[in-house]
Every structure is written in C-alpha cells, then in structure tokens.
Amino acid sequence: MRGWSGPLGMLAIVLAIALAARLGRAMRPYLLATLPLVISILLVNTFLYPGATDRILTLGPVSATWTGLAEALQATARVVAFALSVALLALTTAIDDLLDDLEHRGLGRRTIFVIGSAIRTVPRMIERAGEIVDAQRARGLDTEGSVWRRARGVVPLAGPMVLSALSEVEERTMALEARAFSAPGRRTTLRPLPDRPAERALRWGLFLAAVVLVGLSVSGRFPLP
Amino acid sequence: MTAVARLEGVGFVYPDGTRALAGVALELREGERVGIVGQNGSGKSTLVRQLNGLLRPTEGRVTLFGRDTAGVHVAELARTVGLAFQNPDRQIFAASVRSEVAFGARNLGRRGAELDRAVQAALEAVGLEGEAATNPYDLGYSRRKLLALASILAMETPVVVLDEPTTGQDARGVERIQRIVGSLGETGRTVITISHDMRFVAESFQRVIVMRAGRVILDGPPVTVFAAEHAGALASTFLEAPLAARLGERLGLGTTPSESALLDALAAR
Numbered sequence: 001m002r003g004w005s006g007p008l009g010m011l012a013i014v015l016a017i018a019l020a021a022r023l024g025r026a027m028r029p030y031l032l033a034t035l036p037l038v039i040s041i042l043l044v045n046t047f048l049y050p051g052a053t054d055r056i057l058t059l060g061p062v063s064a065t066w067t068g069l070a071e072a073l074q075a076t077a078r079v080v081a082f083a084l085s086v087a088l089l090a091l092t093t094a095i096d097d098l099l100d101d102l103e104h105r106g107l108g109r110r111t112i113f114v115i116g117s118a119i120r121t122v123p124r125m126i127e128r129a130g131e132i133v134d135a136q137r138a139r140g141l142d143t144e145g146s147v148w149r150r151a152r153g154v155v156p157l158a159g160p161m162v163l164s165a166l167s168e169v170e171e172r173t174m175a176l177e178a179r180a181f182s183a184p185g186r187r188t189t190l191r192p193l194p195d196r197p198a199e200r201a202l203r204w205g206l207f208l209a210a211v212v213l214v215g216l217s218v219s220g221r222f223p224l225p
Numbered sequence: 226m227t228a229v230a231r232l233e234g235v236g237f238v239y240p241d242g243t244r245a246l247a248g249v250a251l252e253l254r255e256g257e258r259v260g261i262v263g264q265n266g267s268g269k270s271t272l273v274r275q276l277n278g279l280l281r282p283t284e285g286r287v288t289l290f291g292r293d294t295a296g297v298h299v300a301e302l303a304r305t306v307g308l309a310f311q312n313p314d315r316q317i318f319a320a321s322v323r324s325e326v327a328f329g330a331r332n333l334g335r336r337g338a339e340l341d342r343a344v345q346a347a348l349e350a351v352g353l354e355g356e357a358a359t360n361p362y363d364l365g366y367s368r369r370k371l372l373a374l375a376s377i378l379a380m381e382t383p384v385v386v387l388d389e390p391t392t393g394q395d396a397r398g399v400e401r402i403q404r405i406v407g408s409l410g411e412t413g414r415t416v417i418t419i420s421h422d423m424r425f426v427a428e429s430f431q432r433v434i435v436m437r438a439g440r441v442i443l444d445g446p447p448v449t450v451f452a453a454e455h456a457g458a459l460a461s462t463f464l465e466a467p468l469a470a471r472l473g474e475r476l477g478l479g480t481t482p483s484e485s486a487l488l489d490a491l492a493a494r
Contacts, residue, residue, distance in 0.1 A: 140332030159318025
C-alpha cells in the first residue's frame with residue numbers, strides 16, 4: 001500500500017484553484033477524457049491484483065479484492081490529479097504568454113517555435129479535418145453507411161490532410177522569414193507580462209517545495225507514491 | 226419553371242449556440258442562376274450547406290424536388306446537389322487530375338464510357354483537358370480551383386452550388402467561370418453561387434439574394450437589387466452595388482447593374 005496523501009493532496013489543491021478561478025465547468029471535458037483509462041485501471045486492479053486474497057466477490061475465474069480496489073482507487077486519484085493539473089495549466093495560461101515568457105528566459109527561438117506550433121496545430125487540424133470531410137461527402141463519399149463503405153473513405157480523407165499540410169510548409173517558412181524569424185539577436189517584446197512579486201515568490205516556493213519533497217522521498221524519510 | 230429546392234422557415238443554430246439562419250423561405254427553380262451575397266458571417270455558407278445535408282435545419286424544412294431531405298444521407302443528396310468548396314486543397318487527394326475529377330461521379334455510380342464522357346466534358350469546361358494526367362499539386366492554385374470545380378461538374382447534378390468560385394482567378398479565369406455558369410443554366414441546371422464579387426454576380430446571375438445576420442433581406446434580379454433605392458440595405462451588410470450600377474446611377478441612366486446594360490443605356494442616350 002502506498003500513500004493516499006500525495007494524490008489526494010494534489011487533487012484538493014487543483015480543485016481549490018479551479019473553483020477559485022470558476023473553471024469547474026470547463027474542467028469537465030478533461031475529466032471525461034480520463035474515463036477510459038480510469039475504467040481500465042479500476043477493472044484491472046480490482047480483479048487482477050497479484051497476490052491479494054481478501055476477496056469481495058468472485059466472478060468465474062477472477063475475483064475482486066479489497067487490496068486491488070484500494071490500489072485502483074489510489075491509481076485513479078493519481079491519474080485524475082495529473083490530468084486536472086494539466087487541464088488547469090491549459091485553461092489558465094495563454095499559450096502566447098507562456099511562449100513569450102519562455103523566450104524571454106532565454107529558450108531558443110526554434111525550440112519555442114516547435115513547442116508553439118505543436119500546440120497550435122491541434123485546433124487547426126481539427127478544423128481542417130472537418131472541412132475535408134464536408135468536401136468529400138459533398139462529392140458523394142459515404143461516411144454514414146456500413147463500415148466497409150466507410151473504410152474506402154480513408155484515402156480521400158487522409159490524402160488532403162497530409163498533402164495540404166506539406167504544401168503549406170513552404171508558404172509558412174517564407175512567411176516566417178518575411179517576419180525576420182532567423183534574424184540574429186535578442187528580440188524585445190511589446191507586451192510585457194504582468195508578474196507580481198507574490199506570484200514570483202509563489203513560483204519559487206513551489207519549486208523549492210518540489211525539490212524538498214523529492215529529496216525527502218528519495219532519502220526514505222517521507223515515502224511518497 | 227418547376228421548383229428544384231424549397232426552404233420553408235429554415236432556421237439554423239450551431240451547437241455552440243450561434244444562430245446562423247432565421248426564418249429563411251426560398252424557392253429555387255430549374256435552370257435558375259442565383260447569386261448569394263452578404264457580409265462575412267451573414268449565413269451564406271450555412272444556407273447552401275442545408276441544401277446537401279452537410280448541415281440540417283434546426284427549424285423548418287428543406288425539400289429537393291418535393292422530397293424532404295431530413296433523414297436522407299449526404300451521399301444520397303449529392304446526386305442532386307453538387308457543392309464546390311472554396312478551398313480546393315481541402316478535397317484534392319488523387320494522383321492525377323483525371324482521377325480527382327472522376328471521384329465524385331464514381332461515388333454516384335458512374336462507370337466506364339459514361340464516366341469517361343462526364344470527366345472529359347468537365348475537364349473541357351474548365352480548360353484542363355490537356356492536364357488529365359498531371360498531378361493536381363503541379364497545378365497552380367487558380368487551376369487547382371478549376372479542378373475542384375470540374376470534379377463537381379462531372380457529377381452532373383441538377384443543382385450546382387459554387388462557394389466563392391472566382392477568388393484567385395484572373396480576368397480569363399473569371400470569364401471561364403462565367404461561361405460555365407451560363408452553360409449550366411442553359412442546360413436547365415440550377416446554379417447557386419456565393420460570391421463577394423458584385424461585378425461577377427451582376428454579370429452572370431438572374432437572381433441575387435442578399436443576406437444579413439442569417440436572414441434574406443433582398444431577393445430579386447440584379448436590376449432591382451442593385452437599384453439606388455436599395456443602396457442602404459446593401460450597405461447594411463457591407464456591400465456595394467457593382468461599379469456599372471453606381472456609374473449608371475450617377476449619370477442618371479437608371480439601374481445598369483451589368484457593363485453591357487450601362488453601355489446600352491449610354492448608347493441609347
């Protein structure tokens with residue numbers, strides 16, 4: 001048995017921040033996204049925990065155990081706490097602000113471009129995929145019929161996705177160059193990020209706390225999950 | 226003329242709650258050439274997507290040749306309504322111009338000589354008959370756009386919808402599209418075109434529908450819609466009558482929406 005304090009403490013902090021920022025509703029899709037994983041964790045641990053003998057009930061060849069259930073709930077809490085803290089970052093931090101700030105702290109421009117385009121590509125890809133599906137359906141591609149009929153639509157749907165992404169690369173490169181992407185020297189920003197002393201102190205505090213916790217945990221004085 | 230498509234009290238609200246159409250009642254007739262204009266976000270694209278079922282009305286109903294489209298698959302409605310999208314790169318996937326053009330017609334079940342004939346006719350209409358074996362991405366943007374148009378023409382649907390066909394086209398390309406629109410109308414097919422190009426609309430269409438905030442605010446021939454008395458309504462959806470119409474107005478020649486109308490009025494004076 002590992003500890004409950006870690007995941008539950010984390011969950012409590014994340015939920016408190018989410019409620020304070022009135023993000024309760026916005027967090028729901030992120031929570032739902034963990035559902036498939038959570039269900040499989042619950043089933044696998046509850047029924048298949050190795051060596052556990054305190055049975056709750058038996059279903060044919062497998063039986064649920066209390067140990068397994070406790071382990072499953074703990075793992076669930078950990079997964080949910082992790083997912084929600086990522087959600088909290090996504091919902092509270094403007095990507096542009098984050099990237100601007102990273103650049104200001106000396107991270108390479110290319111690295112930032114890679115991070116930024118990876119993040120920003122997702123919504124654009126979703127939009128593009130929608131347009132492609134519409135265009136092919138308008139040409140009579142059956143996306144509502146049987147599985148076999150729908151399977152034939154893979155090439156017409158994936159094709160434009162890849163081809164247009166590739167053909168846009170050159171255009172994007174030139175657009176970046178036209179805006180002096182590879183110009184040497186440090187860039188200045190027109191949009192200073194507000195960073196209050198309290199926030200800075202809190203960030204450092206959190207960083208130190210993490211270091212101390214890891215230290216204590218590794219040395220065995222405060223075993224964390 | 227028989228009604229090809231009828232919209233009765235059609236309203237549409239996107240899942241995020243944005244209302245895009247409200248109380249649209251329209252009848253589109255056989256062989257009619259209809260231009261739909263209006264500012265960005267006025268509901269033009271949403272409106273034409275109701276015709277082939279890509280979007281379904283949240284209020285009212287849409288009938289094609291008297292048959293309610295509710296519950297009919299898009300792939301089935303594509304037999305009646307062909308829709309050419311704005312951006313050709315959202316549909317091109319084939320390795321040759323010919324097979325790209327054949328895609329839609331093949332989906333509708335055409336095969337063999339019938340398919341070849343439809344593809345050849347569509348390629349000739351857009352002037353790409355010499356590029357049948359070319360890879361689509363070796364063509365420039367404006368010719369890829371004509372290719373996308375050909376792929377809809379080859380489906381030989383009774384209704385053809387074109388979303389911004391003239392963007393990126395030079396004068397010759399626009400002329401070619403005008404010819405295509407004209408010949409579609411002559412063969413009794415209904416052409417519906419979304420455009421921001423008032424000159425193109427005034428020159429090529431018998432009927433102009435003006436939209437604002439999801440409603441049809443003007444509907445009539447160019448000579449009515451582009452008349453001076455409607456300048457205010459047009460301006461309210463950020464449109465302006467074509468130059469020929471404004472010039473005719475300033476010269477006191479009445480409403481002359483097309484260049485030939487303006488020249489005729491000038492000659493008659």
